Amino acid sequence: MTIQWFPGHMAKARREVSEKLKFVDIVFELVDARLPISSRNPMLDQLLQQKPRLILINKADLADPVQTKKWEHYFQAQGYLALAINAQDNQGVKAIVPTAKQVLKEKIARDKARGLKPRAIRAMVIGIPNVGKSTLMNRLVGKKIAQTGNKPGVTKGQQWLRFGTDLELLDTPGILWPKFEDPEIGKKLALTGAIKDQLIHLDDIALYGLDFFARYYPERIANRYQLKAEEEALLAPDLLMKITEKRGYKDNYDRGSELVVFDIRQGKLGRYTLDRVEEMESQDETID
Incomplete structure (x- = not known):
């Protein structure tokens, strides 16, 4: 069985991500704790290049806790700070801003040395469908601004959301990649609900x-x-x-x-x- 799903709005979103990167300081990459590798979009490395990144391992309450801890260490060994969270129940969300500042500590130090006034961190939130981006937005902002749904394809546009004085968030639609080279990845995504059931x-x-x-x-x-x-x-x-x-x-x-x-x-x-x-x-x- 070969599973493919690349609606037009995803192709458009990929272009927009590339265009908007220059406006953000850091990318928050959400992955599903049940499949931290299979829920990563391999196109992101090419899109994001050297942009600072924080990997948020969401839905940790649904995953094997022993494996989640191992994945945090794995990503750190790859050069990324990783943070396990459960946006639905607001667990770990408060640690996002301090951890983002840690990722950006060199930039923050350079700005301070140049005499620039501190400003809110500008972040882009990105991830595949149904990974919990909109739920995270609502938790960070403290009210229901981003539309949510327990199905892929809910978020179609882009919007800026403000989180106090420390963070400004740019939401993006979930982006899958055009072709799954490994059929098993498609099955994993389908099993967790990241692909519409009508397509499987x-x-x-x-x-x-x-x-x-x-x-x-x-x-x-x-x-x-x-x-x-x-x-x-x-x-x-x-x-x-x-x-x-x-x-x-x-x-x-x-x-x-x-x-x-x-x-x-x-x-x-x-x-x-x-x-x-x-x-x-x-x-x-x-x-x-």
Whole structure:
């Protein structure tokens, strides 16, 4: 299954990001804590070049906390400050401005030495759809200004938002990239809801999710779907059939697939992280 989604407003947004970079001091790059690498847009490195960047690992409440801590260290080893937050519940949000000042400490020192008056940090908030950008804006500003929605594609334009005297934010629409070179990335994004369900086959995504949980969190599948010992070792297709049957859906596997996908998205199988630091470090070593 190949998943592609690159609406016209995303192409336009990519151009606008490039044009607006000169107006900001720093970029806040939001990633989903459940997939900190797969939810990064690989085009950003080319777009942002040397622009200072703070990586915000959002939705940390949904992710495996051990993996989240590892990802913070991983990004720091790559030369970026990273901060785990949960914008929905305002956790970690107050640390954003102090951390941004830390990223910009050299610029702030240069401005002070030149006798320039301190001014608000101007930041661009960027990330793929459904990563929580609008929710973060509303938390920072303290009122509902940015439109939110638990689906991709809500934010279509750009807007400046002021956060006290310390920060001015430029919102941007979520930007995916034109083609997923790795089909697994598309499946990960689809499983977490970053791609519209109308563009995917839920049965493929359900099978991918069951495979993943069977590998990393097998006891959760057994507990959630009340599986017997001999059923826990079933391969994903047979497991999906068994879950569908146990839920009383007979042979309606589309309904069974929808159940599994939404159970995973809603955290009914617990906190999880699809991107594993160990696997990423192994890939890095192979490339080296």
